Amino acid sequence: MGIIGAGIAGLAAAIRLRLEGAHVEVFEAGDTAGGKLGELVLGEYRFGIGPSLLTMPHYIDELFELAGEVPSEHFRYRRLETVCRYAWEDGTRLDAHADPQAFAEEVERVLGVPAQRVLATLSHGREKYDLTGRTFLEKSLHTPKTWLTPEVGHALTRLHRLDLTRTLHEVHERDLKEPHLVQLFDRFATYNGSNPYRAPGLLSMIAHFEHGTEAGAFVPEGGMPAIARALHGLAERLGVIFHFKAPVAEILTRKEGRRPRAVGLRLADDQTVMFDRVVSNMDVFFTHQRLLPGAPAPKRVLAREKSTSALIFYWGVDDSFPELDVHNIFFSEDYPEEFKALEAGTLCDDPTVYVSISSRYDKCAAPAGGENWFVMINAPFATPEQDWPTLIERIRERVIRKLERMLDRPLRKAIVEECVFDPTTIEARTLSHLGALYGTSSNDRMAAFMRHPNDSRHVDGLYFCGGSVHPGGGLPLCLLSAKIMTEVMARQAPLSRRAPDPKDTA
DSSP: OOOEEEEEHHHHHHHHHHHOOOOOOOEEEESSSHHHHHHHHTTTTEESOOOOOBBHHHHHHHHHHHHHHOOOGTEEEESEEEEEEETTTHHHHHHEESSSSHHHHHHHHHHHHHHHHHHHHHHHHHHHHHEEEEHHSSSSSTSSHHHHHHHHHHTTGGGGGOOTBHHHHHHHHTTTHHHHHHHHHHHHGGGTOTTTTBBBGGGGGGHHSSTTOOOOEEEEOOOOOOHHHHHHHHHHHHEEEEESSEEEEEEEEEETTTTTEEEEETTTTEEEEEEEOOOEOSOHHHHHIIIIITTOOHHHTTTTTTTEEEEEEEEEEOOOOOOOOEEEOOOSHHHHHHHHHHHSSSSSOOOOEEEEEETTOGGGGOTOEEEEEEEEEEEOOOTTTTTTTHHHHHHHHHHHHHHHHHSSSSOOGGGEEEEEEEEHHHHHHHGGGGTTSSOOOOTTTTTTHSOOSSBBSSSBBBEOSSTTTTTSSHHHHHHHHHHHHHHHHHHHHHHOOOOGGGGGGE
């Protein structure tokens, strides 16, 4: 089994396939595992490059448990009492607690919204997940068997509860009413790179992942890159073979019957390695464009609207800001305008700013008295018309002014280290097409059905995992994509339990 890419989904796929008895080799263009979970070092400051929020860590634990290991012996994390600290320009401040009752009571205290209304909204989101999540997120949507289950039949009887005809914003206006709270809940659309004014109301289930008795935001010991290190270690203990600095140039195919079949990989140094099956954790667009130049591609799926990207400032701050938490949001005064600008391919003058400070829980990430700030704003996916150096200069100034104004203290001179990622940087470093963080957007009701499947319909023996395919982007969904892909592969044919013949390597 050959896997292209050692991102989080590639690692999970390698572990699952090895546990099925397959010989597994992973080919990674970079020099470390993890993909977007990589690490950036600026002087004495360390940053996780990509995802800064960990939810649903049981999907990580599951991989260790499947291997017969105790998860906490290799990967430790704890739950945050406060998921996020929210701030508005009018001076309103709200701590969103993980515990739903505490969160609801805080909303009532700060915003005057009855706690019961908040709890009812969270409960409705949980109901949507219970009705659809295990079908839409944990199974292939491209297999008839998925739709012939009692769970799907039950969900069909409850369609009126899923808000399929309303946008996410319309659902929140109906259920919550208070503008600050509507904006807070609307933000959950950005968790998969979508627009709350267009995304379907079904996505209100996302709030359940942060505010539930078994949900919340978690922080891993050693920061977010520790997730990749732990899974890489598990894969190696199981016998997975990793090849770093080994970019793949082509997926080799052979004509068999009506369709070609994937039979191996050609590396950038022209070495060829033959496999029974191939798994790509590379962005599906680039997999088809660069690695399968002669094979047919699912053009309609690949042409789907991309998700948003990000503009990220990694700041080493030589000061301490005790008024901030691990995760902090400073909202735009005009949320609709922010998303209009994104859809127009640019940035508004007053973007919502997310500040994550992992040195709050990982003391090794910053020197004493300092903090590592991961400062992110939503950005459009990359297009040729954009002038990112000019946009960065303008937005950096506005972000600093906004933070200084809302924190009521200076920041500019405390920034002693800096690195900036824009959508073009993200595309170049992570091979995410156009810098889109979550593959395709979820800005219409059919989005879930139109994601690229976990197996190829054009090349036999070729499979896909990662944020650019079903079920979508973000850590939990990438882990689920590896699980779904393994199940699809096992259904199609028994997994090979033989080591490759030495003659298969040239």
